[in-house]
Amino acid sequence: MERLRYFFEAGVVGTALWPDDVDSPYGYPAELDRLPIGAALAAELDGLSEWFQSSVDWDYPPGPSPWGRDEKERFNVRARAALEALRAELGPGWTVVDRFRPLD
Template sequence: MTAKYRLRYFYDWSCLPLWSANDAARAAFDYAVDLADLPLSDQTVARVREICIWHDTALNRHYPPDPGPWDADECDRFNTAARQLLTDLRSELGPEFEIVDEFTPETPVS
């Protein structure tokens, strides 16, 4: 069975991580997917929001093109949480949804 809705999963500053990737998804959810429009538990919605807020702390607020403040341990913790969230979203949304992994892991300053 082919999934009805295709979504992209990636992080951008001050945005939720799900984006429509086919006509059916755009018709149902527009381009930037609002979590309230998805059949997700309150717990999962809260985790998505928490991880998005956490992601935004990786931004260098003084000069955004420069590396952010996270060390290797923080990057690893975030990357693990983001990967687990993707797994959980796929499981909770079920076979009507295909979530394409476009996540770019955070890396520390070299």
């Protein structure tokens, strides 16, 4: 069974998927074009990881997010939907561990 962890990382654009093994055939972090998922879902995950980067105040990263409550909620909803779509597309041979921490 294949296993990935799902979370967004500041400074990492293009994926929210992390194999347990750094020597994974899917890359580390996972490269979306190496996974058996459709182009639409790959584009959504890529877009979410890029969008997430703007949630960080790059002048002072440990400080509060520049996003307001509405943008955080929109991101959280889309991130959860993408996780569910990912699990459905990958199917039963895969485990995707939810490590996503909703923005609040």
